Amino acid sequence: MTGDPEGKQGHQARSPAARAGLGAPVDALSGGHRTDLHLAEGERYLPSARATPREARPLSEWESRPRILVTNDDGIESRGLLVLKQALESIGDVHVMAPDTNQSAVGHGMTFMRPLRVRERTLIDGLPGWSVDGSPTDAVSLAFLGYFGMSFDLVASGINYGSNLGDDVTYSGTVGAAMEAVLSGCPAFAISQQVEGEPDFALAGHMAKLVATNILENGLGAGELLNVNVPARSLATYTGVEVTRMGKRVYQDQLLERLDPRGTPYYWFGGPPPTGLAEPGTDFHAVLNGKVAITPIQLDLTARRLLKRLADWHWDLPLPGGPADER
Numbered sequence: 196m197t198g199d200p201e202g203k204q205g206h207q208a209r210s211p212a213a214r215a216g217l218g219a220p221v222d223a224l225s226g227g228h229r230t231d232l233h234l235a236e237g238e239r240y241l242p243s244a245r246a247t248p249r250e251a252r253p254l255s256e257w258e259s260r261p262r263i264l265v266t267n268d269d270g271i272e273s274r275g276l277l278v279l280k281q282a283l284e285s286i287g288d289v290h291v292m293a294p295d296t297n298q299s300a301v302g303h304g305m306t307f308m309r310p311l312r313v314r315e316r317t318l319i320d321g322l323p324g325w326s327v328d329g330s331p332t333d334a335v336s337l338a339f340l341g342y343f344g345m346s347f348d349l350v351a352s353g354i355n356y357g358s359n360l361g362d363d364v365t366y367s368g369t370v371g372a373a374m375e376a377v378l379s380g381c382p383a384f385a386i387s388q389q390v391e392g393e394p395d396f397a398l399a400g401h402m403a404k405l406v407a408t409n410i411l412e413n414g415l416g417a418g419e420l421l422n423v424n425v426p427a428r429s430l431a432t433y434t435g436v437e438v439t440r441m442g443k444r445v446y447q448d449q450l451l452e453r454l455d456p457r458g459t460p461y462y463w464f465g466g467p468p469p470t471g472l473a474e475p476g477t478d479f480h481a482v483l484n485g486k487v488a489i490t491p492i493q494l495d496l497t498a499r500r501l502l503k504r505l506a507d508w509h510w511d512l513p514l515p516g517g518p519a520d521e522r
């Protein structure tokens with residue numbers, strides 16, 4: 196793929212589908228979005244900055260530093276976000292765009308029913324960052340739809356306060372942000388810190404840099420991302436890195452009913468914290484044993500085994516007034 200360091204041509208380049216040899220998108224499948232909205236004076240569509248990532252190769256061969264977008268779901272003031280930013284500044288030029296408040300467990304949600312406000316902030320290190328009053332996916336979308344006027348080579352999401360293991364991935368805003376990057380054609384990873392007491396993000400910071408370097412040098416395929424879980428261990432006591440599959444969470448949620456001051460019931464999701472099945476080869480097993488779990492995730496959620504079985508089911512609608520269905 197030819198490089199486009201400024202990303203300015205991204206919106207004019209061939210679509211990701213065309214680049215993947217999948218043919219042109221079909222307008223009839225556009226989902227009902229109107230593309231002919233009238234723009235009033237002073238309004239404009241920003242030039243898109245959907246990713247035109249540069250070719251994966253050793254960092255020593257990059258003609259300029261990789262452009263890295265850092266985000267999270269815990270919010271712009273989270274310490275894990277700052278650790279991630281500082282870890283990646285040694286290998287690339289980092290921009291931070293993150294939710295202004297804690298958006299944990301919003302998954303891949305995106306804001307459509309109200310406008311978004313972006314604020315330039317001064318981060319704890321004295322450098323600028325940007326916050327949005329929306330979700331992690333909103334933050335990533337703002338970046339790839341042109342907020343910064345540039346595209347990115349990598350998106351890093353985290354470092355989340357707490358693990359995102361197994362089925363957590365389906366709730367996680369941390370992973371949701373990485374999914375949005377992948378949909379925009381940019382490689383991405385999510386990184387989460389197991390919390391036991393006050394977290395020390397030192398190991399996670401080093402792992403973030405290692406993971407980022409690996410992705411930039413080796414590349415990810417279309418629709419692929421990495422979900423990284425770091426155990427509550429130090430650099431001295433962690434026991435290694437393991438490439439894992441998603442394990443099985445065991446949720447223990449209970450519905451807590453309370454009464455408001457007017458006597459009307461309201462509800463909290465509560466109960467004990469979730470556990471998980473620590474089968475060998477899973478993210479749970481690795482983290483339980485003091486290892487960093489690297490889990491490859493893909494956006495194609497198709498159930499392959501079921502796909503085959505469904506071919507043997509009956510799919511003929513009974514004709515109205517026809518013979519009764521005998522099955």
Ligand code: MN
Binds near residue numbers: 300369
């Ligand atoms: Mn979170």
